[in-house]
Amino acid sequence: MREQVDVVVIGMGVGGEEVAGRLAQAGLAVVGVEDRLVGGECPYWGCVPTKMMIRAADLIAEAGRVPGLAGEATVRPDWAQVARRIREEATDSRNDQVAADRFTGKGGRFVRGRATITAPGEVSVADRVFGARRGIVIATGAAPTAPPIPGLADVPYWTNREAVETEQLPRSLAIIGGGAVGVEFAQVYARFGWASPSSKRPTGCSHSRSPKPALSSRTRSPPTASPFAPVRGSPRCVTTEGCSPSTSTPASRSTRSGCW
């Protein structure tokens, strides 16, 4: 049976949640549909947890400036504390109940599932069909995607999601993409002492190792020309932090040649 409402909002990330909540508060009959987590990328894999990571990494860097300026300081970085804060304080173990309740508290109706526009003014979610009298809002955001690098599909790699979810740091990390997100991750992991393939690593893997690739590309469709943004303005910053920026050659192939 078709349920009539005023507006269907597809995607309840920060954008969709705001629109849906305001329309509901204005008295419209609003259905908000979310496939994954209400709040979208920002609170679970984007702005919020990465800023926690940056805050922690900044503290490490700042403590490193004590000698010569203020005395002595010894710092032992511990990623487990960052991971715990992200899990418990930022994402509630990736539970969106609070956010869903926030929306329904404004008078909206929340439906979990993947929405499809099946006719003009009609949205289907599994076997439910909604007729939207006033409009459909598409707020589906973006998702990480992998650029077309030969061999990449054959190796495990991270996108921003795994880079935020990780409870343990990899032995080394190569970051493809020097935009804001890539540089943020590079600096954070370098400050925790692990990012650069040439930095000190624990022993235990006797093979030669390839750095684990992590992608910061976030477009839905594969980029066509040069897929990797050059690192403009920031090479000196990341070099002094222990990273090795490569700005001249796009990543062209990925192979697995050791353990991580």
Ligand SMILES: Cc1cc2nc3c(=O)[nH]c(=O)nc-3n(C[C@H](O)[C@H](O)[C@H](O)COP(=O)(O)OP(=O)(O)OC[C@H]3O[C@@H](n4cnc5c(N)ncnc54)[C@H](O)[C@@H]3O)c2cc1C
């Ligand atoms: C690593 C990282 C760091 C960032 N840091 C910052 C920062 O510091 N400051 C800042 O302002 N921004 C930051 N951003 C950007 C910010 O996360 C995005 O701008 C924001 O998430 C966009 O919100 P949105 O609602 O448009 O989309 P999204 O957050 O992508 O939400 C869209 C939602 O739609 C859902 N969806 C998609 N298709 C369907 C469908 N068919 N049916 C149902 N649901 C569907 C998805 O599951 C998703 O939850 C960062 C992003 C990343 C990746």
